[in-house]
Amino acid sequence: MCGAAGIDEDDRTGIAAVRVIGADLLLPSVLHGRHPHPGDVALLHRAVREFPPRPDASDAAMWSHWGMMSALHRSAPAAVAAGRPPLAVSPAEEPDAAWLEGAPWQSFTHQLSVLAPLAVPAASSAVHRAAAHRVVDLARGFVRAVRRRDWLQAAGTGRWLAALDGRPDSLGLDRGLDFVELMGGTDPRVALHVRAARLMAEGRPR
Structure with a gap:
C-alpha cells in the first residue's frame, strides 16, 4: 500500500x-x-x-x-x-522530560525547535507542559533565532508559540513568521513549520 x-x-x-x-x-x-x-x-x-x-x-x-x-x-x-x-x-x-526544566532558555529553545513535530493541537505531553510554563523563554529564543538567521530554529520555535497560550503581545509572531518564511522558506522544513504555525495561530488567542 x-x-x-x-x-x-x-x-x-x-x-x-x-x-x-x-x-x-x-x-x-x-x-x-x-x-x-x-x-x-x-x-x-x-x-x-x-x-x-x-x-x-x-x-x-x-x-x-x-x-x-x-x-x-x-x-x-x-x-x-x-x-x-x-x-x-x-x-x-x-520519556523523561526533567532535562528540560532547568535548561537555560537558549538551550531550551533549541531543544523545543528540534521537537517541533510535537507541537500539534489537542496533544498533551511533558514537553508541552514544560513549553507552556516557559512561553516567555520561547519568545526570547524566537527573537534570538531570527537575529542569528537560524531560520529552522525560528520556524520550529514559532510553531510552538502558535500552539501555546500566553505568548507576549509585543512579540509580533505573525510578522515574525512572515519574515522567517521570506528568508528561509526555500528550506522545506522551515516552510512546514511556518505553515503549521499559521494554521494553529488562527484558532488561538493572541
Missing part, C-alpha cells in the same frame, strides 16, 4: 525517510481535521517498528519516537470511524 506521499510500504529507503519526517507525516490531516490517509498511517507504523530508538539514543530521539507512537494512537478512532481496523498501537510511556 502506498501513502499519500507515494512511498510504498515495502520501500525501506522510503520508510527510513518517513522515520526522519516522524509524526509530521500525519500533520496535514491533524491541522485540517481530516482522517489520515490509511497508507500514511501504515507507513508511520512501519517506521516505528523498523527504526526504534537505540539504547544510547538522545532525549530528543526518544521523544521523537514517542511522538510517532502518540500520533498513531490518536489515529485509531479515525480508522474505526472510517470502517477500517485500527493498527495495534498502545499509548507509549512518556
Whole structure:
C-alpha cells in the first residue's frame, strides 16, 4: 500500500525517510481535521517498528519516537470511524522530560525547535507542559533565532508559540513568521513549520 506521499510500504529507503519526517507525516490531516490517509498511517507504523530508538539514543530521539507512537494512537478512532481496523498501537510511556526544566532558555529553545513535530493541537505531553510554563523563554529564543538567521530554529520555535497560550503581545509572531518564511522558506522544513504555525495561530488567542 502506498501513502499519500507515494512511498510504498515495502520501500525501506522510503520508510527510513518517513522515520526522519516522524509524526509530521500525519500533520496535514491533524491541522485540517481530516482522517489520515490509511497508507500514511501504515507507513508511520512501519517506521516505528523498523527504526526504534537505540539504547544510547538522545532525549530528543526518544521523544521523537514517542511522538510517532502518540500520533498513531490518536489515529485509531479515525480508522474505526472510517470502517477500517485500527493498527495495534498502545499509548507509549512518556520519556523523561526533567532535562528540560532547568535548561537555560537558549538551550531550551533549541531543544523545543528540534521537537517541533510535537507541537500539534489537542496533544498533551511533558514537553508541552514544560513549553507552556516557559512561553516567555520561547519568545526570547524566537527573537534570538531570527537575529542569528537560524531560520529552522525560528520556524520550529514559532510553531510552538502558535500552539501555546500566553505568548507576549509585543512579540509580533505573525510578522515574525512572515519574515522567517521570506528568508528561509526555500528550506522545506522551515516552510512546514511556518505553515503549521499559521494554521494553529488562527484558532488561538493572541
